Amino acid sequence: MLILGHELSDCNSVYYPEMEITKPTLLLSKEIALRNIQNMARKANDHGLNFRPHFKTHQSAEIGEWFRDAGVKCITVSSLTMANYFADIGWDDITIAFSVNIPEIPEMNELAGRINLNLLIENKEGLAALQEKITWHTGVFIKIDTGYNRTGIESSRTQLIDELLETIQKSPLLQFKGFLSHTGHTYHANSTHDIFSRHFDALLKMKALKMRYRSEWPELMISMGDTPSCSICDNFDGVDEIRPGNFVFYDLTQFKLGVCQLTDIAVRMVCPVIAVHPSRNEVVIYGGAIHFAKDSIINIDGKPLFGRIVVEENDKKILLDERNYLHALSQEHGILKITPRDLSYFKPGNLIEIIPVHSCLTANLMKEYLTTEGEIIKMLPFY
Amino acid sequence: MLILGHELSDCNSVYYPEMEITKPTLLLSKEIALRNIQNMARKANDHGLNFRPHFKTHQSAEIGEWFRDAGVKCITVSSLTMANYFADIGWDDITIAFSVNIPEIPEMNELAGRINLNLLIENKEGLAALQEKITWHTGVFIKIDTGYNRTGIESSRTQLIDELLETIQKSPLLQFKGFLSHTGHTYHANSTHDIFSRHFDALLKMKALKMRYRSEWPELMISMGDTPSCSICDNFDGVDEIRPGNFVFYDLTQFKLGVCQLTDIAVRMVCPVIAVHPSRNEVVIYGGAIHFAKDSIINIDGKPLFGRIVVEENDKKILLDERNYLHALSQEHGILKITPRDLSYFKPGNLIEIIPVHSCLTANLMKEYLTTEGEIIKMLPFY
Incomplete structure (x- = not known):
């Protein structure tokens, strides 16, 4: 555990003033990201799990290569746009972990014709549209809601699942791959114990489906994945594949959940100081x-x-300790609350660093990284 | 006033299924945007105010031309990046309404050499850096905090203002243009009356500065501008220039403040329906x-x-009435709360439209618009 107010060693290798940073810049510690990737790849391997990381967090061809170097051969994305981007640079086994978006099916055919593409279905309308419009062999997962209540089919609704499977069986181009879930309610856990119990509950639900359907579909897979449970849980009973994404960078949300240490967070935003307001203990960046x-x-x-x-x-x-923090954001301005004791760290024109709350959304906006090795890494250009 | 549950006529001209929308698409009613621009240009003209609209809302070369057609010759932006983008397409009188970011001053010189550039200062450090590093004639506004408490100098701190002016006077390249403020606390008003009173208070503060300094600086301007007060107030006593931005599109924030009608909102996001969950009255888009x-x-x-x-x-x-609304967002999913009565409007694969809460941030993410005339309009490409 890092001692507050003390040295934060992992990013010391970057001495950014020499890099002429003049505006908000997303700094990426390649060393930390590589370690995070290796740790998760090792964990998947130790548990005999297929590792299909979610690339929506980094959205970058180059960072994808870091995963390839760790043995990753198949990936997860959250949109057709992202799937096309990664297919164009050689990824040939992609799951779009977003229930099928019917208007995009015609565009998916082009992709399905050149890679192994897996899609998600969760209702009859989506499946009927797929059946009608798909022109290439495509893998299909049934999306299960394990309690997050965002979307998917509750695991108890086996009548609907039976009906979907019956339709899939009659579709020569659709291959049933298994059941997929995102146990996203681990993000709302109040403790690590709570993450364990939500994950365990999800495991039970998914395993029950596996037991019920495996005689008829012996190849069916259970695919799960969220960074909190994949990072700290060690029980993956019945699971065949994990798909975490955020772990490559982690962030303050994961730290607050008890899922990572601050020294595991691979990204920080470098920001110039604009003004210091001692009268209200605020600094504008x-x-x-x-x-x-x-x-x-x-x-x-x-x-x-x-x-x-x-x-x-x-x-x-x-x-700095938590009494000093980024407390408000407008379009270009950030407002820091700073204790009188620590105000002396801030002078207009200086650069400071901010550890972000949600690295996926921050990276999505910044569209490029500056690595600790001084390299600029681009992301998916327009999305 | 629009009657809920009834026809919303202004965007009827777009029949988007023919345009083959397949994913989230930001729809822009050119007709409404043009009307908003013309109304504000006319208001500025009626009050004898210089109209220097803020382009951070639309960030688009083409929409900039719509302003030019309405007689606009000078603009406001919020960053050097945006200033360069608009300078490259012929805007030659630009105020960067963001207190000077010291590390970027060397890059500002290139711009100052080819257009009329105005910068903001609010502290001695920023001014000293400008004085030291600027190599071209540059206009300077002193940024005043009229009560928003984001940043700027309180109007009562005349000793600091005196000191800054003394320095500016000695700087052959810096030309004092006047006092500038953004009365952003009109966004936190509880009623339109509250907007009037915050605007009036800001007017008094700015006018007092004008009175105090105009004998020495007879050319000094008072520049103010926020969409709420510029839209509904009619008292601009002492003001020389307005810089509103959001009004070109407006949004639900402005509607809730009482600043615009729903039919004045020029942007909507078209989204495909992914799943319908009647058990919890939710729809996933x-x-x-x-x-x-x-x-x-x-x-x-x-x-x-x-x-x-x-x-x-x-x-x-x-x-639909307010019991139906977009109530949660994750990276790609939106969750709508829908009353049982209205659930029948939603089928997987259909397209629906969402009126956004904050059009500036929505546009910034989408990077392009589809107009009601079927045209794709690009924005500043990377920002």
């Missing part, structure tokens, strides 16, 4: 909603926190 | 945080609302 996005967590003072602050002192990075 | 951004307003049920819903019935657009 260049870095706003169009850089960070607006997800927040609740700080110790009960107020929304949009980021934690890292400053530099004698060439060392210092993490 | 393709359209999430990476399309809308995450600003919300409080709905009549006390919960956050991320958008209002427009459906189609017999070729007419129908606005």
